[in-house]
Amino acid sequence: MVQYFRPPLDASFAALSDTTRRGVLEQLGRSDASITELAEKFHMTLTGMKKHVGVLEQAGLVTTEKVGRVRTCKLGLRRLEEEAAWIERYRQLWDARFDELDKVVEELKRKEKADGRKKRK
Amino acid sequence: MVQYFRPPLDASFAALSDTTRRGVLEQLGRSDASITELAEKFHMTLTGMKKHVGVLEQAGLVTTEKVGRVRTCKLGLRRLEEEAAWIERYRQLWDARFDELDKVVEELKRKEKADGRKKRK
DNA sequence: TAAATACTGAACCACATGGTTCAGTATTTC
DNA sequence: GAAATACTGAACCATGTGGTTCAGTATTTA
Numbered sequence: 683m684v685q686y687f688r689p690p691l692d693a694s695f696a697a698l699s700d701t702t703r704r705g706v707l708e709q710l711g712r713s714d715a716s717i718t719e720l721a722e723k724f725h726m727t728l729t730g731m732k733k734h735v736g737v738l739e740q741a742g743l744v745t746t747e748k749v750g751r752v753r754t755c756k757l758g759l760r761r762l763e764e765e766a767a768w769i770e771r772y773r774q775l776w777d778a779r780f781d782e783l784d785k786v787v788e789e790l791k792r793k794e795k796a797d798g799r800k801k802r803k
Numbered sequence: 804m805v806q807y808f809r810p811p812l813d814a815s816f817a818a819l820s821d822t823t824r825r826g827v828l829e830q831l832g833r834s835d836a837s838i839t840e841l842a843e844k845f846h847m848t849l850t851g852m853k854k855h856v857g858v859l860e861q862a863g864l865v866t867t868e869k870v871g872r873v874r875t876c877k878l879g880l881r882r883l884e885e886e887a888a889w890i891e892r893y894r895q896l897w898d899a900r901f902d903e904l905d906k907v908v909e910e911l912k913r914k915e916k917a918d919g920r921k922k923r924k
Numbered sequence: 925t926a927a928a929t930a931c932t933g934a935a936c937c938a939c940a941t942g943g944t945t946c947a948g949t950a951t952t953t954c
Numbered sequence: 955g956a957a958a959t960a961c962t963g964a965a966c967c968a969t970g971t972g973g974t975t976c977a978g979t980a981t982t983t984a
Contacts, residue, residue, distance in 0.1 A: 692820050699816035700942080704889070711896030718960060728961065730943055737941090751951045751960045761897050766890045768825070769883050775832030776882050821972080839930060849931065851973055858971090872930045872981045 690742070694765055697741035702726070703734050707743060707757070714756045811863070815886055818862035823847070824855050828864060828878070835877045 688696070697703055702724050709715060709723065721731035735755055738744035742760035746753050809817070818824055823845050830836060830844065842852035856876055859865035863881035867874050 689822055691825070692822060695816050695820035696941095698889075699813050699820055701810055701813060702942090704812070707893060708896065711893065711900050716960080726942095727944065729945085729963085732962075733942070748961085753961065757897055757900055761894055762890050763894075766887070766894065768819075769887045769890065772828060772832065773882055773884075773887065775829065776878055779832050779878055823972090837930080847972095848974065850933085850975085853932075854972070869931085874931065 691764060691768060693741040694743065694760065694762065697737050697743055698765075700734070700737075703738055706731075706734060706738065706755075710744065710755060710757050714754050716752050716754055718752075720755065812885060812889060814862040815864065815881065815883065818858050818864055819886075821855070821858075824859055827852075827855060827859065827876075831865065831876060831878050835875050837873050837875055839873075841876065 705724060706720055709720065715723075717728055717731055717735065720735070721728045724731065726734075735744060735746060739746060739758070743758050743762075744755055745758045746755045748754075826845060827841055830841065836844075838849055838852055838856065841856070842849045845852065847855075856865060856867060860867060860879070864879045864883075865876050866879045867876045869875075
């Protein structure tokens with residue numbers, strides 16, 4: 683819970699690596715909610731949900747405000763831009779890498795053919 | 804390390820939540836590498852790197868093959884499509900949500916003005 | 925065949941995670 | 955003012971994480 687400092691991408695990807703927390707984000711995308719409401723929706727104790735919200739808050743994905751006895755949770759400022767960008771970059775790398783491998787395979791096939799011809803000659 | 808079963812998004816986001824592992828993916832995007840090579844590049848013991856590769860492998864992000872005494876690591880089949888899609892969907896939710904809030908704020912401002920006029924009347 | 929290389933598995937460490945219960949405190953509500 | 959509500963913090967639990975060391979095994983190389 684303390685999590686003194688983690689690179690932001692580490693923290694947000696870690697926050698996203700739990701089904702419940704992704705669900706909470708989706709829920710908050712539809713409407714703000716109190717800890718109690720979230721705990722009920724996700725079949726969990728208040729304390730348990732509070733911890734999840736804490737993780738999301740640390741990652742900048744959620745902000746909360748307590749008014750009276752109710753703490754209301756909303757989406758935070760982080761819009762997953764860096765995360766989307768990292769993944770996009772990776773996908774480009776991946777595509778390039780597999781294209782390259784395809785070329786190598788093609789090259790091998792061509793050589794094989796040439797070899798076959800040589801041998802047959 | 805065992806990780807019997809985790810929803811795929813859980814596993815891949817968890818795999819991405821570590822700087823070293825993201826680095827390994829970027830490296831493998833440039834060229835395949837042995838465990839030893841990766842361990843050196845990331846200043847870590849062989850055993851330590853082997854664990855990271857294990858996590859990436861479980862998440863489908865890396866595949867490995869051992870030939871002789873060398874285990875070679877390459878990018879796996881998972882291209883982060885579901886991950887990109889989840890994040891994209893979230894960003895749309897986020898935008899919609901904040902547009903909505905903007906409207907609410909506008910509405911409040913308009914009412915305030917109207918109230919002001921009433922009181923002054 | 926001896927030595928070097930490359931990995932592997934077990935065991936350990938400190939700390940994080942995802943949950944719980946229990947015992948509060950602060951705020952409403954009746 | 956008593957009771958209900960909403961949260962909070964501490965403590966606990968089992969398991970996971972990110973690393974290590976140490977003691978192997980298997981494969982090359984000289």
